[in-house]
Amino acid sequence: MSDLQKTDFSKWYIQTIQNADLMSYLPVRGCIIFKPDGYELWERIQQRFNAYLKSQGIRNAYFPMLIPKHFFEKEEEHIEGFAPELPWMTQVGDEKLEEPYALRPTSETMIGNAFSDWIQSYRDLPYEINQWANVFRWEKKTLPFMRTSEFLWQEGHTAHASEEDARKRTLSVLDAYTDLIENFLDIPVYKGQKTPSERFAGAVDTYSAESMMRDGKAVQAGTSHYLGNNFAESFDIKYLDKDNQMKYVFTTSWGISTRLIGAMIMEHGDENGLVLPPAIAPTQVVLIPVGPWQKNPEIMEKLTTIEESLKAKDIRVQIDDTDSSPGYKFNDWEQKGVPMHVEFGPRDLKNDSAVIKMRDLDDKESVSLDGIEDKIADELKVMQKRLLESARARNKANEYYDIDTLDDLKKHIETKKEANETPGFVLIGWDGTAETEAKIKEETGFTTRNIPFNPPMEKKVDIVSGKPAKYTVWIARAY
């Protein structure tokens, strides 16, 4: 980690996203403008996830953003969970509405109401749709991309004839999220189940893909909920089964949001700013003429030839032929996280070579012009893997398995704080009670992240009560 990352990670984060021109503040509480370089990251996430949806036959739809109050009140846990942070539309022009509308924080109620209309027979099942939309949660603490009053997300909603089918979908989406987050965004994921107190309001079970940021804090990167019959009962979603009986469907819902952009920044960024995985980078390679290139037209000619052959390989490339100095350009493109830049000047021309610099490596490399397109394509692929491996190594160094009591946890946190290091993720034993969770949170600020599917080891004793542990759980501070 850079010095600023160590001493003031939040400050580093805000500087980084501003220098990379990803967003802009404005006078709407907790909202941001997604500038083109920020928004394009979201568009690329959309493209990638739409491919998964298509492979599964799940189609996109669009539901109204305004949810009538009485819809919201049908599922008790659901309204309780969301009520305090719900924005309400109460008025049109000067006229007060009879019934206010909530600005959707999520669409289970809206879609539950629609499903009860659309689903009549076992032939209609499974019924699986997805929506890309803006949603609203007026939360106290906000942070650009990570937690904003309005954010963009994808919410999938499915209804099934059996619990088994619904649970299968819940988990297969979690795998799809993992694939996207790990292989596209280069963020390693901790898959597991949320504890009851951290469950989605109205869910039977919530599963999450958690990730560890560079500062050791957790981000809930994606969640998938098995909703059982809860919404089916509240919204009367029933179907006529083959045996001529009316039955409730089993539903699921799942989402990822623009917070993934924030996670990507926090995962890979360094002292020079943003670092983008090649797979998602809007620009993958920048070609920069150096030396007295304006006097020698062969240099731009050569660069244009390289640009064209890279484009033919579907590599997103651009030439920076502006007036600024090479040094300014290197710095500018580094701040923007572009995975690779290529320097090319009179000396390179003479030697039939060029200099390449990968964003995440310190050294530059001189490479032959002969076959440079293949070299560049390879280096981008290698970098895509390297970022994930580096992140995995960072995670490993910040995982702690040997903390067995609350006192040890506090000592661990204290020691790390003194060393200006992160307390990271801690694997604990848990007796399954909300009391233990509350106590940990109160005394350390750590929260349960999830009960991992594949824990690195089994913990035997609850960290607070000392009773036998029912579960092995990751805890951490979280965004």
Added chain:
Amino acid sequence: MSDLQKTDFSKWYIQTIQNADLMSYLPVRGCIIFKPDGYELWERIQQRFNAYLKSQGIRNAYFPMLIPKHFFEKEEEHIEGFAPELPWMTQVGDEKLEEPYALRPTSETMIGNAFSDWIQSYRDLPYEINQWANVFRWEKKTLPFMRTSEFLWQEGHTAHASEEDARKRTLSVLDAYTDLIENFLDIPVYKGQKTPSERFAGAVDTYSAESMMRDGKAVQAGTSHYLGNNFAESFDIKYLDKDNQMKYVFTTSWGISTRLIGAMIMEHGDENGLVLPPAIAPTQVVLIPVGPWQKNPEIMEKLTTIEESLKAKDIRVQIDDTDSSPGYKFNDWEQKGVPMHVEFGPRDLKNDSAVIKMRDLDDKESVSLDGIEDKIADELKVMQKRLLESARARNKANEYYDIDTLDDLKKHIETKKEANETPGFVLIGWDGTAETEAKIKEETGFTTRNIPFNPPMEKKVDIVSGKPAKYTVWIARAY
């Protein structure tokens, strides 16, 4: 036109979109659910228009949906124009906000505020961005797709150093809209300038692409606004020019919305339901086995071969091998507007042929299996052109150039009504006064559509005042 289209076009319209499964009603005033078959039409429009934006270097961004009240009040004409139909968010949880937020009806104010931050120097110009978003206008009369309280749209916003550049963009976007609406949606367009009373609130000039529906009524399919310095002055969007002077920018804005889906339905639909232009149809070809096909596996094998070779040609095709009867299938796919179906049974197998049926033609055609993929690809291209030509011919038949007085107009409307025909588009002379427009509207319900760039003829006398006409104008009833 079909009988129902003639006697009750609205009823036909609602039936058609429901049978085609494009949308669903729900208890939010004037809002609809875009079901997958409806939403995919919008996704395809987005893809097509994004290609134009990319070709122009105009990038997508995303701005907050909630607009602080004081933003809205900065441009007087703008707030006046939108105030009565603005929905307001006034509350979070149980707490009332100090300043309410408008749910955006359009984003000039939000983006004007951002531009004043982002634009500093002539080097920043032109600054051109686009947003895909949901917007809200609480209008009295609503109609699915055509006019809904919440709708989806694209809004482009650009800032330029000169009036000339801004006007150029305003008109080049109008051309891009025309290309999309005519060549993708097969809807002929009347390009022209709006009269002052029909201008966008806050614009200097508004240009529109108007279109004539099958029932002769007009739809404003796309608009592009030249905003001059209006928003630049209200939001203080200034730049330092080369001559070291601070100057106001010239801005434009322009939009198309999900009402294009409504226009497409009304333009092409017939007594059997929806008719989709091949270029936009989610499914272009349906292959339907007929006769006792279950007994002869060769039939499905052959269809699968055809399906694969069509897919290889990027044709969107599917086989309907459900249990329903062929007659039911034909009807079902016709209602959904699929451009072509192919029938294939034992007799066709023997003859090495298949039967094709284009959605917009009555007759079926038997074609050889040899080269059937090319034949299908050709027929789809021909249909794409044919729909546009048919629409042009329909328009031509419903244009009237020889109506010179208000009495004649009323007589024309009366005669057409008695014959159960549409009064269509009427080309009139206009003296340029709001009085004439108001009088026409009051007495006939006709409104000025636009002042065409290329009128079929010049009208010399104002239809109401009898004074010399300053402009030749299209008038019509409108959605």
